[in-house]
Amino acid sequence: MTRRTILPIAVLVLLGGLAWFQYSRRFQEYRSDQFLMDTLISITVYGKNQELLRTAVAAAYAEMRRIAELADGFPQPGTAAWRSSDICRINDQAGKAPVPVDDDTVAMLLQAQKYSRLSHGAFDVTVGPLMELWGFGGNNPHLPSPEQIRAALTLVNSEDMIVNKQDHTVFLRKAGMKLDLGAVAKGYATEKAASVLAQYGIDKALIDAGGNIRVIGRNSRNSPWKIGIKDPRTSDAIVAILPLVDTSAVTSADYYRAFEEQGKRYHHILDPRTGYSATHTISATVITKDAGLADILSTVFFVLPAEKSLELAATLPGVELFLVTADSRIRHSPTLSGTIEITRSDAYRYDEGR
Ligand code: ADP
Numbered sequence: 558m559t560r561r562t563i564l565p566i567a568v569l570v571l572l573g574g575l576a577w578f579q580y581s582r583r584f585q586e587y588r589s590d591q592f593l594m595d596t597l598i599s600i601t602v603y604g605k606n607q608e609l610l611r612t613a614v615a616a617a618y619a620e621m622r623r624i625a626e627l628a629d630g631f632p633q634p635g636t637a638a639w640r641s642s643d644i645c646r647i648n649d650q651a652g653k654a655p656v657p658v659d660d661d662t663v664a665m666l667l668q669a670q671k672y673s674r675l676s677h678g679a680f681d682v683t684v685g686p687l688m689e690l691w692g693f694g695g696n697n698p699h700l701p702s703p704e705q706i707r708a709a710l711t712l713v714n715s716e717d718m719i720v721n722k723q724d725h726t727v728f729l730r731k732a733g734m735k736l737d738l739g740a741v742a743k744g745y746a747t748e749k750a751a752s753v754l755a756q757y758g759i760d761k762a763l764i765d766a767g768g769n770i771r772v773i774g775r776n777s778r779n780s781p782w783k784i785g786i787k788d789p790r791t792s793d794a795i796v797a798i799l800p801l802v803d804t805s806a807v808t809s810a811d812y813y814r815a816f817e818e819q820g821k822r823y824h825h826i827l828d829p830r831t832g833y834s835a836t837h838t839i840s841a842t843v844i845t846k847d848a849g850l851a852d853i854l855s856t857v858f859f860v861l862p863a864e865k866s867l868e869l870a871a872t873l874p875g876v877e878l879f880l881v882t883a884d885s886r887i888r889h890s891p892t893l894s895g896t897i898e899i900t901r902s903d904a905y906r907y908d909e910g911r
């Protein structure tokens with residue numbers, strides 16, 4: 558080879574190297590995990606500037622922690638954590654007085670109340686007394702007596718939760734009422750975190766809040782993010798793969814904190830109209846842009862019968878639904894047909910989602 562050819566090759570290699578360097582510089586990855594709201598949260602972001610990525614993720618976590626503290630129902634009375642929890646202070650004043658709260662608490666509760674009405678009570682954040690009775694918050698969940706359930710049910714009704722938007726106060730009408738934001742706060746906090754990342758100019762990110770997924774933009778290869786929906790009955794198996802761009806996917810399923818008693822399976826998602834664990838569905842995944850809405854709706858659609866859920870989802874713009882029902886069927890919104898990949902049609906009946 559002459560020096561004349563070596564030079565262009567060297568230039569080409571150099572240019573190639575530069576292009577590669579530019580490319581990888583564009584998509585530096587930064588990931589940080591934190592334990593919050595009883596779950597491992599993971600935020601992964603991509604961008605040019607490592608320093609900016611770190612700052613943005615730290616700010617996103619600060620915002621998540623703030624929401625988590627407002628919504629925490631379990632700190633010890635008298636502690637600083639108890640005083641900074643709007644939910645604890647509202648519950649403490651049930652039947653007594655309205656409590657001044659943060660704007661975000663007002664927003665979470667108004668949204669929750671809206672979907673209680675829309676679901677005719679299948680979803681209800683005043684489910685606290687029932688959750689406590691079943692003991693799902695602690696280490697020893699157990700089957701209560703029918704009398705105990707009847708008594709707790711008299712305290713469950715979102716219409717007795719008075720949210721005053723002007724005064725920023727919340728009042729529970731009956732003594733003994735208790736809010737439980739277990740189905741709301743994680744998604745709301747996730748959406749807030751996504752907004753913070755966007756404010757920092759982040760355009761590629763994945764937030765995984767214990768299976769509540771929110772993505773910004775596309776992944777580092779400029780493709781849709783791909784997430785798997787867990788098989789609710791076989792650990793480590795996946796029933797479907799979903800491509801996601803600028804949206805969220807949130808699953809409510811019956812395999813957390815489940816126990817068996819007298820040959821029956823009980824779990825932490827209750828039907829507030831009966832007081833017992835909901836039985837129609839074993840896994841409900843909602844795909845919609847707002848992770849807060851997705852969290853609420855995943856619980857709504859877990860509790861309602863599949864047919865009702867699919868009907869209701871079809872009336873909500875931008876909302877898609879994927880269900881694994883108790884009679885081992887996979888069903889989903891018709892709009893998912895083109896994008897979703899079903900991977901376990903052997904274990905479940907799948908008639909093109911119908
Ligand atoms: P995950 O535990 O996976 O986040 P969900 O988002 O469905 O699942 O939330 C379940 C939690 O919501 C329960 O642990 C409880 O705190 C609360 N909850 C249970 N049943 C209901 C209901 N019908 N409506 C509103 N909240 C509920």
Ligand code: MG
Nearest residue numbers: 740852853856
């Ligand atoms: Mg939920």
